[in-house]
Amino acid sequence: MNVSFPKKEHLCSRRLIERLYRDGRRLMAFPYSVLWHPEPDLPVPCQVLIVAPKRRFHHAVDRNRVKRLTRECYRLHKQQLIELLQQKQMHITLSLVYVHNEHFTYEQLSNKFDKLMAQLSKDINSYEENLSCTDVAAQ
Secondary structure, X not given: OOOOOOHHHEOOOXXXXXXXXXXXXXXXXXXXEEEEEEOOOOOOOEEEEEEOOOOOXXXXXXXXXXXXXXXXXXXXXXXXXXXXXXXXXXXXXXXXEEOOOXXXXXXXXXXXXXXXXXXXXXXXXXXXXXXXXXXXXXX
């Protein structure tokens, strides 16, 4: 089980970020707003963008703390998402935007991340089912 978060899993491409925000599917998993979009030509199953808005956290130290905790939670919880994506032979871009004004402890964020991953997995499964239903209807 690989629990690292290497550079190739970071979403850095402006083109992919623009497409994610333009065409992505959105869901709320408090304290995160999650955007994801299927991208067939990625080198890894999932590339992630982590956002802590300046509007909510005026001090850089607070934004950095939120991003650091989010990276750590993602790093430890990503395995179930990666397994689902490999099983479905999908590649996605993912944006995690922290939308709450207050800080959570690592333990609280970890519990919230469990729910986030379950909700994201459910959304990916429903997307895949809708995609297969439209393929069958088109034939």
